[in-house]
Amino acid sequence: MNENSKIEIKTTTCYMCACRCGINVHLKDGRVKYIEGNPDHPVNEGVLCAKGSAGIMQQYSPAKLTAPMLRVGPRGSGEFKEISWDEAMDIAEGKLRAVREKDPKRLAFFTGRDQSQALTGWFSAKFGTNNYAAHGGFCSVNMAAAGLYTIGGSFWEFGEPDWHQTKYFMMFGVAEDHDSNPIKKGIGTIKSRKGTKYVSVNPIQSGYAAIADEWLGIRPGTDGLFIGAMIAELLKAEKIDWQFLIRYTNSPWLVIDKPGSAQHGLFARDSDGAPLCYDSSLEKITAMKVGKSKPAMVGEYNLEDGTKVVPAFQHIAQEFMGDKYDLAAVEKQTGIGAKDIERIAAEMAEVAFSQEITIEQKWTDSYGVTHDKIVGRPVSFHAMRGIAAHKNGFETCRMLHMLQMLLGAIDGPGSFRYKPPFPRPCPPHKKMAKVSAAPMQSLSLEPLGFPSGPEDLAVDENGEPTRLDKAFSWEYPLAIHGMMHMALHNAWAGDPYKVDVLFMYMANMAWNSSMNVENAIKYMTDKDPETDDYKIPYIIYSDAFYSETVPYADLILPDTTYLERWDAISMLDRPIGTAEAAADSIRQPVLEIDRDVRAFQDVVLDLGARLGLPGMVDDEGNPLYPDGYKDYLSGHERAPGVGPLSGWRGEDGNSQGKGAPNPNQLQKYIDNGCYWEFALEPHEQYNRFANQAYLETATKMGWMGAPEPIILNVYNEMLQKFHLAADGHGDHVPPEHARARIKKYFNPVPTWYPPQELVDRNSDEYSLSALTQRPAHMYHSWGGQNAWLRQLTSRNYLYINSQTAKNKDIADGEWVWVKSPHGQVKVQVKFMEGLNKDTVWTWNAIGKRRGAWALDENSPEFKQAFLLNHVISENITTDEGEVRSNSDPVTGQGAWFDTQVKIEKISSDNKAENNGETSPMMPAYKPHVKFSRPDVLRYGFEKEKSFNEYERSLGTTIDKGEK
Amino acid sequence: MHPALSVIIFTTFSGMGYGLFIWLCANLVFASSPPSDMEIVSGTALSTILVGIGLVSSTLHLGHPERAWRAFSQWRSSWLSREGVLSVLTFGPIIFIGGETYLKLGFEYLITPMAVLGILGAVATLFTTSMIYASLKSIPAWHNNWVIIGYQVFALSSGGVAYIMIAGWQHYRLVSALLLIGLLVKIITWIYIDKHRGQYKREDALGLADFGRAKPFEPAHSQKNYLEREMGYNLCPRRRALMRWIALGCGFIVPAILLYMVFSIDILITIICLGGMMAERWLFFAEAEHVVRLYYDKDEV
Amino acid sequence: MTCLPEKTDKKLGLLIDLNICVGCHACAVNCKEWNTSGITGPMEDLKPYGDDPSGVWYNRIHSYEFKKENEVDRTVYFPKPCLHCEDAPCVTVCPTGASLKRSEDGIVLVNPDVCIGCKLCSWACPYGAREYDTSAGVMQKCTLCVDKIYDENIPEERRVPACVSTCPAGARHFGDFADPASNVSLLAAENDARELFPQMKTKPVNQYLPPRKREIAENKKLDQKVTNIKDALMKWATLDFTG
Numbered sequence A: 001m002n003e004n005s006k007i008e009i010k011t012t013t014c015y016m017c018a019c020r021c022g023i024n025v026h027l028k029d030g031r032v033k034y035i036e037g038n039p040d041h042p043v044n045e046g047v048l049c050a051k052g053s054a055g056i057m058q059q060y061s062p063a064k065l066t067a068p069m070l071r072v073g074p075r076g077s078g079e080f081k082e083i084s085w086d087e088a089m090d091i092a093e094g095k096l097r098a099v100r101e102k103d104p105k106r107l108a109f110f111t112g113r114d115q116s117q118a119l120t121g122w123f124s125a126k127f128g129t130n131n132y133a134a135h136g137g138f139c140s141v142n143m144a145a146a147g148l149y150t151i152g153g154s155f156w157e158f159g160e161p162d163w164h165q166t167k168y169f170m171m172f173g174v175a176e177d178h179d180s181n182p183i184k185k186g187i188g189t190i191k192s193r194k195g196t197k198y199v200s201v202n203p204i205q206s207g208y209a210a211i212a213d214e215w216l217g218i219r220p221g222t223d224g225l226f227i228g229a230m231i232a233e234l235l236k237a238e239k240i241d242w243q244f245l246i247r248y249t250n251s252p253w254l255v256i257d258k259p260g261s262a263q264h265g266l267f268a269r270d271s272d273g274a275p276l277c278y279d280s281s282l283e284k285i286t287a288m289k290v291g292k293s294k295p296a297m298v299g300e301y302n303l304e305d306g307t308k309v310v311p312a313f314q315h316i317a318q319e320f321m322g323d324k325y326d327l328a329a330v331e332k333q334t335g336i337g338a339k340d341i342e343r344i345a346a347e348m349a350e351v352a353f354s355q356e357i358t359i360e361q362k363w364t365d366s367y368g369v370t371h372d373k374i375v376g377r378p379v380s381f382h383a384m385r386g387i388a389a390h391k392n393g394f395e396t397c398r399m400l401h402m403l404q405m406l407l408g409a410i411d412g413p414g415s416f417r418y419k420p421p422f423p424r425p426c427p428p429h430k431k432m433a434k435v436s437a438a439p440m441q442s443l444s445l446e447p448l449g450f451p452s453g454p455e456d457l458a459v460d461e462n463g464e465p466t467r468l469d470k471a472f473s474w475e476y477p478l479a480i481h482g483m484m485h486m487a488l489h490n491a492w493a494g495d496p497y498k499v500d501v502l503f504m505y506m507a508n509m510a511w512n513s514s515m516n517v518e519n520a521i522k523y524m525t526d527k528d529p530e531t532d533d534y535k536i537p538y539i540i541y542s543d544a545f546y547s548e549t550v551p552y553a554d555l556i557l558p559d560t561t562y563l564e565r566w567d568a569i570s571m572l573d574r575p576i577g578t579a580e581a582a583a584d585s586i587r588q589p590v591l592e593i594d595r596d597v598r599a600f601q602d603v604v605l606d607l608g609a610r611l612g613l614p615g616m617v618d619d620e621g622n623p624l625y626p627d628g629y630k631d632y633l634s635g636h637e638r639a640p641g642v643g644p645l646s647g648w649r650g651e652d653g654n655s656q657g658k659g660a661p662n663p664n665q666l667q668k669y670i671d672n673g674c675y676w677e678f679a680l681e682p683h684e685q686y687n688r689f690a691n692q693a694y695l696e697t698a699t700k701m702g703w704m705g706a707p708e709p710i711i712l713n714v715y716n717e718m719l720q721k722f723h724l725a726a727d728g729h730g731d732h733v734p735p736e737h738a739r740a741r742i743k744k745y746f747n748p749v750p751t752w753y754p755p756q757e758l759v760d761r762n763s764d765e766y767s768l769s770a771l772t773q774r775p776a777h778m779y780h781s782w783g784g785q786n787a788w789l790r791q792l793t794s795r796n797y798l799y800i801n802s803q804t805a806k807n808k809d810i811a812d813g814e815w816v817w818v819k820s821p822h823g824q825v826k827v828q829v830k831f832m833e834g835l836n837k838d839t840v841w842t843w844n845a846i847g848k849r850r851g852a853w854a855l856d857e858n859s860p861e862f863k864q865a866f867l868l869n870h871v872i873s874e875n876i877t878t879d880e881g882e883v884r885s886n887s888d889p890v891t892g893q894g895a896w897f898d899t900q901v902k903i904e905k906i907s908s909d910n911k912a913e914n915n916g917e918t919s920p921m922m923p924a925y926k927p928h929v930k931f932s933r934p935d936v937l938r939y940g941f942e943k944e945k946s947f948n949e950y951e952r953s954l955g956t957t958i959d960k961g962e963k
Numbered sequence B: 001m002h003p004a005l006s007v008i009i010f011t012t013f014s015g016m017g018y019g020l021f022i023w024l025c026a027n028l029v030f031a032s033s034p035p036s037d038m039e040i041v042s043g044t045a046l047s048t049i050l051v052g053i054g055l056v057s058s059t060l061h062l063g064h065p066e067r068a069w070r071a072f073s074q075w076r077s078s079w080l081s082r083e084g085v086l087s088v089l090t091f092g093p094i095i096f097i098g099g100e101t102y103l104k105l106g107f108e109y110l111i112t113p114m115a116v117l118g119i120l121g122a123v124a125t126l127f128t129t130s131m132i133y134a135s136l137k138s139i140p141a142w143h144n145n146w147v148i149i150g151y152q153v154f155a156l157s158s159g160g161v162a163y164i165m166i167a168g169w170q171h172y173r174l175v176s177a178l179l180l181i182g183l184l185v186k187i188i189t190w191i192y193i194d195k196h197r198g199q200y201k202r203e204d205a206l207g208l209a210d211f212g213r214a215k216p217f218e219p220a221h222s223q224k225n226y227l228e229r230e231m232g233y234n235l236c237p238r239r240r241a242l243m244r245w246i247a248l249g250c251g252f253i254v255p256a257i258l259l260y261m262v263f264s265i266d267i268l269i270t271i272i273c274l275g276g277m278m279a280e281r282w283l284f285f286a287e288a289e290h291v292v293r294l295y296y297d298k299d300e301v
Numbered sequence C: 001m002t003c004l005p006e007k008t009d010k011k012l013g014l015l016i017d018l019n020i021c022v023g024c025h026a027c028a029v030n031c032k033e034w035n036t037s038g039i040t041g042p043m044e045d046l047k048p049y050g051d052d053p054s055g056v057w058y059n060r061i062h063s064y065e066f067k068k069e070n071e072v073d074r075t076v077y078f079p080k081p082c083l084h085c086e087d088a089p090c091v092t093v094c095p096t097g098a099s100l101k102r103s104e105d106g107i108v109l110v111n112p113d114v115c116i117g118c119k120l121c122s123w124a125c126p127y128g129a130r131e132y133d134t135s136a137g138v139m140q141k142c143t144l145c146v147d148k149i150y151d152e153n154i155p156e157e158r159r160v161p162a163c164v165s166t167c168p169a170g171a172r173h174f175g176d177f178a179d180p181a182s183n184v185s186l187l188a189a190e191n192d193a194r195e196l197f198p199q200m201k202t203k204p205v206n207q208y209l210p211p212r213k214r215e216i217a218e219n220k221k222l223d224q225k226v227t228n229i230k231d232a233l234m235k236w237a238t239l240d241f242t243g
Ligand SMILES: Nc1nc2c(c(=O)[nH]1)N[C@H]1C(S)=C(S)[C@@H](COP(=O)(O)OP(=O)(O)OC[C@H]3O[C@@H](n4cnc5c(=O)[nH]c(N)nc54)[C@H](O)[C@@H]3O)O[C@H]1N2
Pocket: A112, A113, A135, A138, A139, A140, A505, A506, A507, A508, A509, A512, A513, A514, A542, A543, A544, A545, A546, A547, A548, A549, A559, A560, A561, A562, A600, A772, A779, A780, A781, A782, A844, A845, A868, A869, A872, A896
């Protein structure tokens, strides 16, 4: 017997970040003793990161909200009074009902780190507003959109490198990523295997980049050039997988070449709509038949009517073998040596084409051919916000997929592999609502989806945005995750219109998730002189902690912590599958709630029921899910047989994917460690875009509408449709002001262009790129309240290349101003060598606002730490004088990493500025409660035995020393 | 090393106390005219007080003073334990000599043997004290014979000054000579440690000497931890120079000169000397760099 | 007890792979989480929500930038727990016997019921592996998770130190260095394992694998079959892509 015998272990899912690892929570006397990774869980297989390991301290954070609150002082003051849930729900219900009766779109519902988007999006649709999005629009939508519109999948929840078999791995711009533990496990695997090379492309050599076998300290925003130059090398050496391109991509498809016509740049198709190719053995144009046609990849041909056509591949060759990717020019722009580019292209080609991996496994493709083996080109990639969070990010991400396609390195052994339910058709078939509903009506489509042409945009008859954030408009047509970063600004400006209620959840919009703090605060506190009311009249916010945003809300709906509630990581949202298996999971409450707080999902369902929203009440108007989210998780059907959870469906619990609701479903999950996993058969695991067995399984499971092959888009016809629309073709053309822009940025073949800041009038003055990285042990702002995590990092510095600093006469440890055209912030500098010379950087979201997070007013987070967001902006003015969102022109992705700054010394006689403190230092909130903060924390449990007895009880013989 | 007052007091006071006691005992054993009862009683009393202050102060430095008795147990391996045992044992002769002289219980025939034992005990205690420090390989400034010599010499010189205060001026030349020897030892020690600074490099500590020069990137934790607070003392050169002059001046030169001049207020000389010794001991810690700093802010130690 | 055992039956310890460590601090936090409720916990936190937060950690992750001539500087993360030295000076200096090295497996521990908090062991340790707990007035340190690795309630394969089972990158290995056939001994032998600070003559049990040398081939380059788009289009027009 020992101390552990009284421990109860419960499984659930971590939510110290969005990685969704499985955890075993050890409980003793109703308190958490230890949290460890669940060894059986598909995501983390037993490991646990620093954040996950600090879950105990999150649970015992003094910043936890304890009861609903109603604002009594001015916005931002922090003056609240606590109210009852009845009162809070009455107020919220009243506000929402008024909106719904008047005009549903006047509710803007924006949720941040939401893992229940299948619920919140559905709620918005039922409410009738299309002003709904989560944080994805400012996060990494470029990566997601480029992937979904090119290869039907992407990185992170969409796919992963084949960590176990790859022989050449290249990672672009990743500090941490959502797949936090799987990536670490993966890199660890690669690094413990001899003969696999890992190349990191990142301006900063830290974290993952530190252990790379080769580090390329690229200049930010120029990856497209580097990738393009490698593509050019491969093309020139003919080191490309022609067979892959012909079978699985649209490279051989003929593209109409008729400038000025409405068909220019579109695929030539036969009367059945089948794409055409030029069959070089038949020497004529025929419908492309994979496996039968012998298509030409280049050349000029003529359709029967004489229209000139060329294979799509020729457009690729023309783009990448042009001057733009000339090695010398690329070297100059990227800072990566021409020799290195040549070498890396050669290494890659060598691995792809001379070190193929062959698996003896029969599989049948969608074209009826049975192959007796699976061949893989073991070159793999992973990329994230480093290439996504730029205004040219969509194109760069597409280019990376282009490189993968040319190498034939997609979903084969050793390459990138999809995670089910991906791949999906490109683009996925799900369409979104184009306008909000009429009063008291619901939407039939959800607010977010995938446009497949200009006709799908969410615009009014004048071509102007119907959404508050302008997503899916001619401004940002493929903003498939919405544009949360514009919500505050647009609501404040009344552009395109005003809203009555802003409802937010789990997003620190008054601080680190706004692109500019001062602006965000202004938008929330400005009053309309006419009404003397706030320009954003009512703000409802759900947080679990006293974050910087809490003081700006009018009504606070305090949430539970992740250890106290039910949750689902659903196939309808962002499931947890691996390349080999589909999977989803739940969170179960492992601790009793000890405050007057409620799970937000329960609150949403309750609000829906009170408002009588369809799907949330029965015919009599009674709540359909009286027990809240728990009921909903097993009871709700999105479509017949399809619900939030895929495991143990059907009344008997024996169905997977689809099946009737099962009242015992949650218990089944709990019995299985809170996750469900559905392994794919070995012959279903590769080439899934055209793997017939897989596609059939996917259809059966409800992941696909039909078992049809997914054509990978080397050439993106849909983008050309936008281009044509900008030329005035078709029924849906952009308004005048958007035309030039659409023409410039919508192109079927990916290309590189410099982000605005690299070329505009300020580029000489503001010559340094300013980046942030996520610390592995902090999750945005919410890690900073954690007694253990904040000991690791409670302040940040601005890292600068020592050579750059010396040229500017800046000393290690000096306090300086960082200035951009948008703002300034005072920071302490630290030298670093492994850093691109044109780049400065800091850790993200370490700086906090005084009064928030229950920290002492003199905490380093307030006084020495800083937020880079002071010098970023959600709007920029182009050289043409146009004020635009600081976002990718195609997807609306927030371009955090295009920030350009200069550094100014503080004169040594300026005592006031040389005070060793950051600036701006905003006034402290005055929270209405006094947080109870211990001076000494000694978390643990009473000892039941003396050390000697305990040690003796450990099953070892004790005969120490003095032998 | 962080110069903690408790440890400074411990070593300087007990050093002076034992030094004084050695002088007393030496006079008991060897002097042609043995010390007066008054001298013995006040000498042993002062020794007791000084050593007592030292020990109490060192105990106060503990996290668990009430468990201090446990420190006697590991004399087979630990110099600190040995020091504890010896210092307590040495109290025997001190108390005996003082008590017998004062109370006259009839054991005066034991005084001389006890004085011999007292000398041995005090010298041994001082030796063990010095070995607590000199045995630490992790602190190069301490890990040398000069530290051992220093502890003996400084105890004798400062104890000698105190002895003069009690026993009058007859040995003042000897004491001033000892002070000058102390001065010399201290200077040599400084030269020695300055010369041996930098023998360990960060790359040694990391076991990665073949990877080039290492400089710290991100600290393990943003704020200082116990190790940095305890071992990370930064002495600025001006402060060091000042303290060195104070240590040399007050600890050795001024007392030697005053003794030579037969300065009338002898208690003042003792206080000055003790102050000087405390400055010396302050420097002893403040100047000593622990190799753990290689993992933190020092390129070499 | 303060005497060191002449020989320990096993030499349990950690092998830390600097080639793999990404400096994520998972091991540090998980260590704290396990051990604060463990045999020598709690591990205090001072001013946990205050102006100068600090506390007891049995494992801290340092990082360094290495500069070598003609090479790109490289960043190395460096986790550092107690090394469970064979000739552990922290043990021999201890006056109370609170510091001990177990003869059966070589684990170095502090008995918090006996320690007087004299701090001498922390001075003696060259590696900074000892942590003083001001609230308890005793010294603390890495226990090698002695209360986890021998806990029979834990499935056998999980009976490894918290930092090892949690490390997402797999940079930490646990085993018996006395057994030449153990995982750690084999890895150490194959990979040029390093001992920290050999000059201190403490004979650490823990060892470190160095970062993998970066070997960058010179002037490797693909043979160009076509040099410009015009030639390419001409040549590819006649290629038979069916292969
Ligand atoms: N400079 C710079 N700024 C950036 C970025 C950058 O790279 N550089 N990255 C951007 C990106 S990609 C993102 S995604 C955003 C992230 O920014 P945010 O999404 O704002 O992330 P957090 O700061 O973690 O804020 C989430 C909020 O959720 C609250 N919360 C935590 N747990 C719970 C819970 O269980 N329930 C509820 N209701 N609330 C909870 C937290 O208290 C916090 O207030 O930051 C953006 N900001």
